[in-house]
Amino acid sequence: GAVVSQHPSWVICKSGTSVKIECRSLDFQATTMFWYRQFPKQSLMLMATSNEGSKATYEQGVEKDKFLINHASLTLSTLTVTSAHPEDSSFYICSARSFGGANFYEQYFGPGTRLTVT
């Protein structure tokens, strides 16, 4: 149980285009989903927190107009990287907190999406 999927697993796009990444909780409902970014040989950095049906909360320094997050249902959140540039190339990871999950560790991570912008 508690499986989170991401699609696509990797994507290559040209500079200036937009890319959408999906995060799905497959066997549980997730009221809250998180998006992380990880550059090579660095740790995961939290980008934003999204709650189903409301606007995402972005961490300091993350451009909300560049990284559009939509959490339209209890099983799906999307991250759209708009007007992508090579510096946006990174490993993007989502996680989902199970509905009613009262414990810190009840947050499950997806396998990640490798974005390369050429």
Place this chain on the structure above:
Amino acid sequence: DAKTTQPPSMDCAEGRAANLPCNHSTISGNEYVYWYRQIHSQGPQYIIHGLKNNETNEMASLIITEDRKSSTLILPHATLRDTAVYYCIVSFPGGYQKVTFGTGTKLQVIP
């Protein structure tokens, strides 16, 4: 949240126990110690957590010192598949808390 300090890297021979230390000297009384790991190019995986008593599950053991200022994650019989970055996180236990990752320890299991 209290900060943690971990060595950047460690090696361990396959089949031997891997002992990964973590310092968390500013931990508060109600904060737990959590361990996650991230295998290369995958999402993080929860391993174990504890408050003050030693804990064991099917993946690992967690030893927390009596003063709670440090802890050790023990993988009793390391395999090549245990090669990963291991993160020690200190947090209050509520589900509303954000998971904030530090730099972690890169464990290399050597054949």
